[in-house]
Amino acid sequence: MALNYDEVVAKYDPVLGLEVHVELNTESKMFCSCATTFGAEPNTQTCPVCLALPGALPVVNAKAIESTIKIGLALNCSIAPYSRFARKNYFYPDMPKNFQISQYDEPICFDGYVDVEIETEEGPKQFRIEVERVHMEEDTGKSLHVGGATGRIHGADYSLLDYNRAGIPLVEIVTKIVPGTGKYAPEVAKAYVAELRDILRGLGVSDVKMEQGSLRCDANVSLMLKDATELGTRSETKNVNSLRSVERAIRGEMLRHAEILETGGKVKQETRHFQEDTGLTRSGRSKEQAEDYRYFPDPDLVPVKPDAAWIETLRATLPERPSIRRKRLKEQWAVPDKEFEAMVNADVLDIVEQTVLLGADPTKARTWWLGEVSRIANDKGVSITEISITPADVAELINLVASGELTDKLARQVVEGVIAGEGSPSEVVAKRGIKVVNDDGALMAAIEKVCAAQADTAEKVRGGHLPAAGALIGAVMKETAGQADAAKVRELLLKYLGQ
Amino acid sequence: MSTLSRDEVAKLAGLARIEMTEAEMVDLSSQFGTILDAVARVQELDLIGVKATSHPQPLENIARPDVVQPSLTPDEALSGAPAQEEQRFRVPQILGEE
Amino acid sequence: MIYKNATEMAAALAAKEISSVELTQSHLNRIGAVDGDVKAFLHVDTEGALAQAAAVDADRAAGKALSPLAGVPLALKDVLAQKGVPTTAGSKILQGWKPPYDSTVVSKLKNAGVVILGKTNMDEFAMGSSTENSGYGPTFNPWDLTRTPGGSSGGSAAAVSAFEAPLAIGSDTGGSIRQPAALTGIVGVRPTYGAVSRYGLIAYSSSLDQAGPFGRTVLDTAMLHEIIAGYDPHDATSINASVPSVVAAAKNGDVKGMKIGVIKQLQGEGYQKGVQTRFTESLDLLASLGAEIVEVDCPSFEFALAAYYLIAPSECSSNLARFDAMRYGLRTGDEGGASAEAVMASTRDAGFGREVKRRIILGTYALSSGYYDAYYGSAQKIRTLIIQDYAKAFTQADVLVSPTAPTTAYKIGEKVDDPMAMYLGDVATIPVNLAGICGMSLPAGLAEEDNLPVGFQIMAPAMQDQRLYQAGAALEAALSSKWGGTLITKAPALAGGAR
Numbered sequence A: 001m002a003l004n005y006d007e008v009v010a011k012y013d014p015v016l017g018l019e020v021h022v023e024l025n026t027e028s029k030m031f032c033s034c035a036t037t038f039g040a041e042p043n044t045q046t047c048p049v050c051l052a053l054p055g056a057l058p059v060v061n062a063k064a065i066e067s068t069i070k071i072g073l074a075l076n077c078s079i080a081p082y083s084r085f086a087r088k089n090y091f092y093p094d095m096p097k098n099f100q101i102s103q104y105d106e107p108i109c110f111d112g113y114v115d116v117e118i119e120t121e122e123g124p125k126q127f128r129i130e131v132e133r134v135h136m137e138e139d140t141g142k143s144l145h146v147g148g149a150t151g152r153i154h155g156a157d158y159s160l161l162d163y164n165r166a167g168i169p170l171v172e173i174v175t176k177i178v179p180g181t182g183k184y185a186p187e188v189a190k191a192y193v194a195e196l197r198d199i200l201r202g203l204g205v206s207d208v209k210m211e212q213g214s215l216r217c218d219a220n221v222s223l224m225l226k227d228a229t230e231l232g233t234r235s236e237t238k239n240v241n242s243l244r245s246v247e248r249a250i251r252g253e254m255l256r257h258a259e260i261l262e263t264g265g266k267v268k269q270e271t272r273h274f275q276e277d278t279g280l281t282r283s284g285r286s287k288e289q290a291e292d293y294r295y296f297p298d299p300d301l302v303p304v305k306p307d308a309a310w311i312e313t314l315r316a317t318l319p320e321r322p323s324i325r326r327k328r329l330k331e332q333w334a335v336p337d338k339e340f341e342a343m344v345n346a347d348v349l350d351i352v353e354q355t356v357l358l359g360a361d362p363t364k365a366r367t368w369w370l371g372e373v374s375r376i377a378n379d380k381g382v383s384i385t386e387i388s389i390t391p392a393d394v395a396e397l398i399n400l401v402a403s404g405e406l407t408d409k410l411a412r413q414v415v416e417g418v419i420a421g422e423g424s425p426s427e428v429v430a431k432r433g434i435k436v437v438n439d440d441g442a443l444m445a446a447i448e449k450v451c452a453a454q455a456d457t458a459e460k461v462r463g464g465h466l467p468a469a470g471a472l473i474g475a476v477m478k479e480t481a482g483q484a485d486a487a488k489v490r491e492l493l494l495k496y497l498g499q
Numbered sequence B: 001m002s003t004l005s006r007d008e009v010a011k012l013a014g015l016a017r018i019e020m021t022e023a024e025m026v027d028l029s030s031q032f033g034t035i036l037d038a039v040a041r042v043q044e045l046d047l048i049g050v051k052a053t054s055h056p057q058p059l060e061n062i063a064r065p066d067v068v069q070p071s072l073t074p075d076e077a078l079s080g081a082p083a084q085e086e087q088r089f090r091v092p093q094i095l096g097e098e
Numbered sequence C: 001m002i003y004k005n006a007t008e009m010a011a012a013l014a015a016k017e018i019s020s021v022e023l024t025q026s027h028l029n030r031i032g033a034v035d036g037d038v039k040a041f042l043h044v045d046t047e048g049a050l051a052q053a054a055a056v057d058a059d060r061a062a063g064k065a066l067s068p069l070a071g072v073p074l075a076l077k078d079v080l081a082q083k084g085v086p087t088t089a090g091s092k093i094l095q096g097w098k099p100p101y102d103s104t105v106v107s108k109l110k111n112a113g114v115v116i117l118g119k120t121n122m123d124e125f126a127m128g129s130s131t132e133n134s135g136y137g138p139t140f141n142p143w144d145l146t147r148t149p150g151g152s153s154g155g156s157a158a159a160v161s162a163f164e165a166p167l168a169i170g171s172d173t174g175g176s177i178r179q180p181a182a183l184t185g186i187v188g189v190r191p192t193y194g195a196v197s198r199y200g201l202i203a204y205s206s207s208l209d210q211a212g213p214f215g216r217t218v219l220d221t222a223m224l225h226e227i228i229a230g231y232d233p234h235d236a237t238s239i240n241a242s243v244p245s246v247v248a249a250a251k252n253g254d255v256k257g258m259k260i261g262v263i264k265q266l267q268g269e270g271y272q273k274g275v276q277t278r279f280t281e282s283l284d285l286l287a288s289l290g291a292e293i294v295e296v297d298c299p300s301f302e303f304a305l306a307a308y309y310l311i312a313p314s315e316c317s318s319n320l321a322r323f324d325a326m327r328y329g330l331r332t333g334d335e336g337g338a339s340a341e342a343v344m345a346s347t348r349d350a351g352f353g354r355e356v357k358r359r360i361i362l363g364t365y366a367l368s369s370g371y372y373d374a375y376y377g378s379a380q381k382i383r384t385l386i387i388q389d390y391a392k393a394f395t396q397a398d399v400l401v402s403p404t405a406p407t408t409a410y411k412i413g414e415k416v417d418d419p420m421a422m423y424l425g426d427v428a429t430i431p432v433n434l435a436g437i438c439g440m441s442l443p444a445g446l447a448e449e450d451n452l453p454v455g456f457q458i459m460a461p462a463m464q465d466q467r468l469y470q471a472g473a474a475l476e477a478a479l480s481s482k483w484g485g486t487l488i489t490k491a492p493a494l495a496g497g498a499r
């Protein structure tokens, strides 16, 4: 009888280890000057170096070193005064040189940590994830498996290789073993990857798009009995490409390990592959012999010795930690939990902050971005950061409404105009001739007309029943095509009806 | 006298991805005794405290600016390919997994 | 004209006494007449060479400023990538491969208007000392066609020695320029490591490889040296400094007051009698020219050969991994649904020769887990000791000297089945490579016992290459006046040759 999750965590302690690969967003590749544009036509971003043509030599991208050091600093790492590149030797068709330039015993950053907070039954709880190392390496090419039933590597007749991705800078972030997370292991792992993603995005060093593979996670999981002192055998699950998958993969592996242990079996140390569709992992092809990567310092590349003063300059440019920033903004803007979560999920913190910094009211800024602008972005099927309206536009808009020059309804038309490329809000207002009807004469004409048409209601108001005025105001607004200021209409209407 | 057994040669040939006949492995194994004896001389000296040299010139921090330069055209890139299809290198089915 | 020196040819071209097309054609004719016996070339680029020569002639007619060697033909070792021209590194695994790019050395030659006649034979991937390890059959020594011209740049040396080209490019990883220069009675220089770009030089051992010039005189060699040397941002191990004034030094040969150190470890036992005699004679000559001869002690040189035969194979085991039948070159065993893995192994078996396989296996062993420290690690430490020995010796002497090779040219086939005997031939040249310094071999006369050329080696500290030329030119002048011409003018005539 297999244990359920609660029974598993009551009996066993999970131990995690996470390896995250991040593609840097440099313009050019790690060791050559080819472009790194995602989704380019196959083999259009290759050269003698990244195709490993005979005679070609690597030269390190300076920006990649800078980005890696920034990552190390943001993860509270020490920066090595001396580090080297090493060759990791193994044969694989998507790796042109049949060795990967990586770092071995001399990584550029080491000994850091990341604190993550998750919600538990006892309230929010913090976990510290210790980072063992952050090092530089290069990505492989992509293979397309042709033929066979599944389209997967097994059963394929042959493969087609595109080396555009080969040589794109990768940073590998490796944690130390993470014990003590108990039943929260899957959530902690997810929170860690999410926090990493936010930190990296804040640094501006990577696109961190898990769905495009610019952030990839390998999860090591093992179980040990509660009173045991020795670690259990771990499995390494690769290909975990969304936050939700991190959580599912770890939970799944915990259950799978427990089932093996409960039936007296032994967990095999192996690489497993996560499958998005089933949420399960499957075994990789086991190798006949342990790999021997024969690491040695790459003789084509010279040591990296970052200047201490330069490191401090980089440290000074680090942005505020995302988790700390979120706390600060939530308090400053007095946003309720639910709404703040919505802002984080919609990825609007940056733009709302920029809008607020331009003088807009935080609540109004949030409402505009999450409301009207998001709606239009959704309709157009683009992300909110891609849509052509800037924080400055939204701030101006809010200003126009506050000063009574626009009603909320008119402002929505202006947003459409801005997005349609008609210019800034004031330009749209001018071009479209949008203006609040403040002309008392025109308004009075409308009011008289409405009161005549709805004489009964007008009579009620005249008799002191003020709530009835709403219907009349609405009608007047309709009459003036929304161009009137509702407060002004109310004032004139009540006066007209002797109130 | 150092030796390298036929099985060790087979394992090394596997790591180096070179197919070898039985005769080749036996042949190599028999030659390696003398060669290993000769190179093992590096262990004769007391090397404690001696730094290893991997680069003959003491260069450091050599890097290039992050600037894109033209790549090869796909035709040039694929010009040496033993087989190609859809502007990609066509290779036999891949067994391993990474 | 083909029997003249490159400098004389350059002068005749400048004076328009001859066109580059004519000069190139005479060399092509010579190749046609004698290369059937010498087999120096793997590929003769008749069309390309004549086109290049015509372009130089046109530029000269147009009065454009030309480099000193513009229009002079040259033989290029097949280890350097030349766009569109077959480049094999002497290996079957690259048969038919035409690089889509130029190596930096080739770019520099082209920019200088040097006419590239074709690609010369070599030991496969530069692994060997006799050119017998070529995948395309051996090259024969023009002094005695039953003997080897040395190696691995045997084709380039033989081409210059047989008057098929006045100049040639070789590469020197453990003596592969100096030793064949010695065995064919010409001048060869291995520049300081990092002085000539390795970009496009098909790597054997990255930390030891260096391309360099061959010529029939010290001055010719210097002229070519200045053209190919210089900083290259495509090679991270390239030295960013101005090229030493080697041409000026070659024009001002002088050893008066120069301290010349004789390395105790590189003479005596194991050196052929005639080699030792010519070496001592040259020393006496240098002393008579005003040099001070001192003896220096380099005790760790005893271990240089062992260190070399660990470092070079280790690096080559990784460098040659890229030859895997996936992207270029030979592909065998691709039938009956064979896997990529099997095709790689089959191709590497079919495409690599015996010596290459031997060194790959040795290097794989030296880097493998459990053996790294004992072999590769120790070898790198020996390297440090050799650098220290040189540093000390250069405080006692301006240049160091030794015989270039322990013997004169040996018979084809004599040492093929005894790799250790072959390796021993590199004993005097290897220390230079391990220390990354520069060295020259120039003719010291013929050994009495076999009437074959003997080489005299001069070594100088890193980036002091001009010292080689200053001392070499002085010795060359003294020897030539004694002989009544350079040694090469005493070479026997070849059948089919006009001479």
Ligand SMILES: [Zn+2]
Binding pocket: A029, A032, A033, A034, A045, A046, A047, A048, A049, A050, A051, A167
């Ligand atoms: Zn590239």
